[in-house]
Amino acid sequence: MINEQQVRELVGQLQDPFLHRTLQETGGIIEVSIKEEKEHVSVKLAIAKINNAEQMQLQMKVVDLLKEAGAKTVGIRFEELPAEKLEEFRGTATAAETQDLLSPLNNVQFISIASGKGGVGKSTVSVNLAVALARLGKKVGLIDADIYGFSVPDMMGIQKNPVVRGNSIIPVERFGVKVISMGFFVDQNAPVVWRGPMLGKVLDQFFRDVEWGDLDYLLLDLPPGTGDVALDVHQMLPHSKEVIVTTPHPTAAFVAARAGAMAIKTDHEILGVVENMSWFESKKTGEREYVFGEGGGPKLADELRTELLGQIPLGQPDWNEEDFAPSVYHEDHPTGQLYDEIARKVIDKETTDKPAENEGPVSPFDPRNQ
Numbered sequence: 001m002i003n004e005q006q007v008r009e010l011v012g013q014l015q016d017p018f019l020h021r022t023l024q025e026t027g028g029i030i031e032v033s034i035k036e037e038k039e040h041v042s043v044k045l046a047i048a049k050i051n052n053a054e055q056m057q058l059q060m061k062v063v064d065l066l067k068e069a070g071a072k073t074v075g076i077r078f079e080e081l082p083a084e085k086l087e088e089f090r091g092t093a094t095a096a097e098t099q100d101l102l103s104p105l106n107n108v109q110f111i112s113i114a115s116g117k118g119g120v121g122k123s124t125v126s127v128n129l130a131v132a133l134a135r136l137g138k139k140v141g142l143i144d145a146d147i148y149g150f151s152v153p154d155m156m157g158i159q160k161n162p163v164v165r166g167n168s169i170i171p172v173e174r175f176g177v178k179v180i181s182m183g184f185f186v187d188q189n190a191p192v193v194w195r196g197p198m199l200g201k202v203l204d205q206f207f208r209d210v211e212w213g214d215l216d217y218l219l220l221d222l223p224p225g226t227g228d229v230a231l232d233v234h235q236m237l238p239h240s241k242e243v244i245v246t247t248p249h250p251t252a253a254f255v256a257a258r259a260g261a262m263a264i265k266t267d268h269e270i271l272g273v274v275e276n277m278s279w280f281e282s283k284k285t286g287e288r289e290y291v292f293g294e295g296g297g298p299k300l301a302d303e304l305r306t307e308l309l310g311q312i313p314l315g316q317p318d319w320n321e322e323d324f325a326p327s328v329y330h331e332d333h334p335t336g337q338l339y340d341e342i343a344r345k346v347i348d349k350e351t352t353d354k355p356a357e358n359e360g361p362v363s364p365f366d367p368r369n370q
């Protein structure tokens with residue numbers, strides 16, 4: 001029967017699938033215990049990201065290796081490497097690692113924007129939050145992940161298409177935001193008529209094949225609602241913080257709560273709520289009329305135990321013929337300033353939020369569970 005030292009040596013040669021460094025180098029072997037009489041070895045490992053296909057592959061390698069070395073049964077538990085440890089590796093990461101959006105060594109913060117149903121202003125909020133974050137000096141990307149109902153290029157008044165250089169796509173930059181959308185790749189507003197597997201491939205390409213460069217935030221305008229497409233996209237995304245958009249009517253907020261529940265179930269975190277179309281302000285009297293009802297945003301924030309990040313009134317941006325962008329509010333517009341406030345809250349929340357708990361669940365593939 002092998003001893004602890006041998007287990008550490010054998011498993012220590014395997015690589016963390018995300019950091020591409022051995023578990024010995026990452027300090028990823030947390031615990032080894034051996035039950036001689038049962039010839040059972042159990043190990044607790046820490047890797048950069050857990051609950052994914054890469055973890056399963058590593059798990060199989062560990063089991064094979066330890067069984068070959070004489071263990072009859074092997075038990076494995078995984079947890080995530082602590083944030084401080086990842087921070088340590090960031091210092092020595094290669095350029096390729098820090099540019100890879102999906103690498104844990106990339107510091108980018110994913111923010112997805114969701115809604116319980118269509119037409120509440122999810123894309124308008126995505127675009128304006130992205131532009132506001134860029135105005136505040138952040139490096140921002142925006143993926144129009146509403147693959148079937150893309151609207152971001154039109155809202156931002158983008159006339160150009162991305163350039164393809166070798167195997168990479170160079171995103172289009174507008175108002176300081178790097179943008180990618182399905183709209184760039186279909187002819188003249190044609191509908192996208194693909195089914196699920198294609199959707200996954202396109203999203204994957206948006207993450208892997210686009211030259212995003214160094215980003216602080218990557219915003220994702222999600223498909224509306226809580227149906228199949230929204231669920232698929234949620235499951236395909238890396239862990240993100242989610243902004244839920246609702247209108248002020250209490251029923252709309254009730255529907256939006258479902259989007260919040262979906263976010264949590266698919267391992268995303270709720271960042272806050274934006275209430276859109278909150279009121280109409282008369283230009284003549286300055287009086288506010290609550291044409292779509294009142295209270296939906298605060299009620300939803302309360303229900304999701306999160307913050308109401310802002311309330312956006314009904315209205316339209318001032319259009320500029322030379323720089324036409326029909327849905328973008330500039331900083332001199334009162335609504336542009338409201339978006340700046342929301343962006344500031346998003347930045348503040350990120351710097352004050354504590355890192356998540358790191359203890360991972362016992363793997364369903366642990367042989368002891370079979």
Ligand SMILES: Nc1ncnc2c1ncn2[C@@H]1O[C@H](COP(=O)(O)OP(=O)(O)OP(=O)(O)O)[C@@H](O)[C@H]1O
Nearest residue numbers: 117118119120121122123124149224277313314315
């Ligand atoms: N505050 C607002 N005031 C007036 N019109 C608005 C406001 N917010 C959004 N709109 C308009 O409402 C329509 C729907 O907005 P938007 O496309 O952003 O919603 P969505 O939730 O992303 O919709 P979809 O489900 O189709 O993706 C657009 O025509 C947009 O210009």
